[in-house]
Every structure is written in structure tokens, then in C-alpha cells.
Amino acid sequence: MHRELPPLETVNQVPSWQARVYNRILKIGFKRPIQKRSQIAEVRKVAATMDRLAVMPEGTHCQGYLIDGLSCHWYRVPESCSGKVILYLHGGGFVIKTPQTHGAMLARLCAHAGATGVMVDYPLAPEHRVERAYDDALTAYERVLGSGVNPQQVVIAGDSAGGNLTLSTLIAIRDKGLSAPAGAILLSPCTDLTLSGDSVLGNLDRDPMLSASFLALVRDSVEGSAGMETNPRYSPYHADLSGLPPVLVVVGTEELLLDDARAVAAKLKQSGNRGELRVWQGMPHVFQLMHRVPEAARCLGECGEFIRQCFARSPGLTDASRTTAE
Template sequence: MNGAANDSEVDRAIERLRAIYRNWTRDTSVAQMRSDWDAAFAGCSVPVSGRHVSAGGVDGEWIVPADAPHDKAILYFHGGGFRIGSVASHRDLIARIAEASGCRVLAINYRLAPEHRFPAALDDALNAYRYLGDQGLRPSGIAFAGDSAGGNLVLGAMLAARDRGEPLPAAGALMSPWTDLTAAGASYESRAKADPIHQRAMILALARNYLGKDGNPCNPLASPLYADLTGLPPLLVQVGDRETVRDDATGLAARAKAAGADVELQVWDGMIHVFQMFPEIPQAQEAVAGLANFLRNHLHIGREKAPQ
């Protein structure tokens, strides 16, 4: 996407991230990392209601804007490298998507690694999807959305459902999706200096943490970039041009298009990984508005909830 980035706002977002990471050492526990991440992104800036739920045995939360239809839902998978992150850390982003789309969101706390390795998170995603069906929602009234590792789960859950002969949701929205656990994309080199946080060694370490030492990073349900992508519903893929994982998104979009999927790829100039989490960045507001419009269109939700 064209348009000059607001460098000062992006720089402030980067500093927020670095302030978290610089406090971590080799001795910092995973529990402390998760607590720090949740605390750093706690809060919610928009008026939505929240209700805890067990979604097919998976811990989750309904995040509901005013006047949301009861027969539609977005199933959201948070990011965090399958190691950190939660509904708490992503509640503000999820709430902004809910409000802008006029649709309620079921966000889940899928199991994290290293305690629960692949395919535990994927199993939780599928169980939450089936839970929505058990609540009477039709697949045509459900869309998936997720960021980073959550974008991986959007694709993995679609592929697993397809392979099991289960109906697919109406659409999928992906922000900075992590689709290649081998980290083979050229952007890991070309964007290494531009990306303030996500370097290839870190990505590979997260992949090992998720898969275990004997896990296969080319497993198509772990690395959807290597999957047969035929039969997927419409996809919106957003990614920042500064990201080392840029090619995870652009490669996925190209392969999905080649397989016949309806894919819209948006590469945002000057933007960092999951920049949508930072509402102070003007492009984040634009991206969320566009994502919400995509979801409304495919869920056939009225335009009266269009974002301001």
C-alpha cells in the first residue's frame, strides 16, 4: 500500500516493543515473558462487551460490539510465535476489529509451546470452529482472522477442515501471517536491517519451540506455504514492507492465487510486523478498516457499522 509512513509513530511503536524485549534474558521464564507481553498490551480502547466462554473445551472470550448479529462470528487467533500472546494481549486489536466490522468475535487462548507443541494449537483452533457450529452458526456466517502465528492457524485450520471434508468458513483475514517455519524467504535477508525485532535466528528458535526437535517444519499444517492451497475461501493478506516475514505473506498470496483462491494482498510501506496492534499509527487504522470491510462483505453484514 502506498502512502508515506508516519515515522515518529512507527518509531514509538518499535520502542514499545524493544522496551519489552530488552528486559528479557536467557534466564527469563516463559511465564514471565507471557505476563510481560500481556501487561504491555493490556487494555481496550473501544466500547465492547466481553464474556468468558469454554469453546469446545478451549478457553476463550466473546468480544461483542453493540447490535452485532447473532448469526455471524469472527473466530480470532492471536499471534506470539506460538510461545506468548493471549486474548488479553490482543483484546484491543480484536475489539477494534469487532467494532469496525459490526461483528462479534470469539477469541481463543489456544495452548502454547513448549508445554503444548504442534498440533495442540491447531487442534484447539479446530475445536473452537466446531464449537461455533454446535452453537448453530453456519460456516457461511463465520470468518477466521489472525495475526502472525495466528495467521498460520487461520490457514492451518482451513486446510485441516478441508482435508477432513468439513465445510470451510466464508473468508480469512491474515495480518503478517507466519506461513513458513523454515524461514526460507529472501526477505529474511533483504529486510534484516529494516525489521527492528524479528530476525531469522529468532524465528527459527520459535519454530523449534513449537515443533520440538524432531518436528518437520515443512509439514503443510505447520507451514501452510508448502500446502496444497486449493479450495480455500477468499483471503485478505496484510503485511508490512519492513518485515523479515514479508515473503511469508507474499509467497502465500502468490501460491493461493495460483491454486485458484480469491486473494487480496496488501503490502504496507514502512510498516512493521503486525502494525495493526498500534492504533496510534494512522496506517494501522486504515488497515483495520480495510480488514473490517473485507469481513463485512463476506459475512454479508450491513454497512451501517462502517468505521469512522
């Protein structure tokens, strides 16, 4: 990547035995099968098989809404407060969605943060142009504010491609002069579509989830106009990152995108923003999705605490506004 990266300091020293087992299952059950697929439809079938294994937390209430073409699902858990919102942008390389898996993770994050979750069901490539995902992400934020929620009681979060959308949305909010959210979380983000980080090649064999063939398939599916890889809208690492709310960046050491996360965290700090980088030893891409892994639970707890701190920096609702799922 040829950029100055922060020292590689990890949260944990060694991965748990559960994490090591999970890495093995992920490599056998997801990475190897998709390496043999050359069509998006085939990859989606593999992802759907794994999605069916997700376990939704008890007491989760999910309701879908379709308003003027924008599809969102609202998640409420017993700990949710009605006026505190996590706007979530799921990953999947812009071509896959796993609603059960991501929904279960969002529900757990909501419990830790005491918030209501809103997951944006943006259109997928290649059936739709990737620009739609960016448009819908910003529109969803505007709709949340339009519902009467204080922007300082909203945190935007996303994983992988959703991390890309999250950072791009923060920039669009700033550039349009909209009220900024309280903060943001980037889980294993892909913010530089040039994929020039040393870890892309260095972790090619170590990464239990992502492979070169999958990245090539995604690239061919979402590729738009010439120069998209360095266009600040689609590759937000290359944008002006000043004037953004606090951002938490989380990544695992086994990921192809390790250096992407480190680089964007460094640039966010250099641009004068508050934020933090958390690197987890031995952990794969978006490990927070696997709730049976202790590192996932611990990380979601830390993310929840970060969100609570973001909410606490501005006037918000008290515990009297706490609601239970209907």
C-alpha cells in the first residue's frame, strides 16, 4: 500500500479455540465452495446455506418497511430505546445479502448499545448499478432523521462493503450540510477499491473467508465508470476525511483487508477526527457475525459501549424512553 500504517497492536494475544474452529469451518464451508463458483447466483446459494444457520436473539422483533422504493428492516430488542438508532449497512461485496446472519448480529449490537436497529436492504449488483446502494444509504439516513430522531442519537455502522458505504455516507452527509450522526463503526471495511494493501496478497492463504477469485467476481459485477477504484465516492479512502464524527474501525489479523482498515484509521486520525482502531489477533473477516465465538461477543460489547459513549456526548433520551419489542 506504500502508506504509513499504525503499529500492529492487537486487542487479544491469541485466538480462542472456538475462533480457530470457526476459521476452519469458514474455510471449508464458504471459501472453498465459492472459489469453485464463477457466477454470482452460485455464490449466493452458498451464502444462503450458511445464512440459514443464524440464530436470532430471543425477544427480537423485526419489521420491514418499503417507502417510496426504499426497503428497510427495523430491529427492536428488549433493551432498545425508541429514540436511539443504529443505521446498519450490511456487507457482501455489493452482490450478496445474508439477512438472518446480519440481522442477528445487529440485534445483539442493539442490545449492547440500548438502541433500535435499521438495516438498509439496498439493491444488489449486478442486477442494479452499484450507485443505487450509495443513494439508498444516504436516503435511509435522511428518512431516519425525517421520522423525528435526533441525529446525535444515530450511529451509522457497516461491515465490509457496508463499511465502504458507511464512510461514503458520512462524507455525503458532511458535503450536503446535513446534521451529522453521533458516530460510526466500520467492521472489516473495504474503503480502497484499488486493493493495493500488502495484506491482500500477504493474507491470501490465511484469510478463511475471502479469496482472490471472489474479489475478482465482485469487481466484475460492480465495475462502473473508468476510475471508479480511486473515485472518492466509491473508494472513500481517497476522499477528504476531515470533519467527520468519531469512527471506530475493527479488523482481524487474518484478513485480506487488514491494511485497508489500518490505513483508513490512520487517515481518519490524521484528518483530525476522533476514533479508534481495534485489531483482533487470529480473527477473520467480520468475525462479529459468529455469536458462538467469544471474541465476537466481546467485540460487539465494545462496539455497544462505543455507541453509548457517542450518544452520551449529546442530549438524548433517558432510560424512561426504553421500550420493549412489541
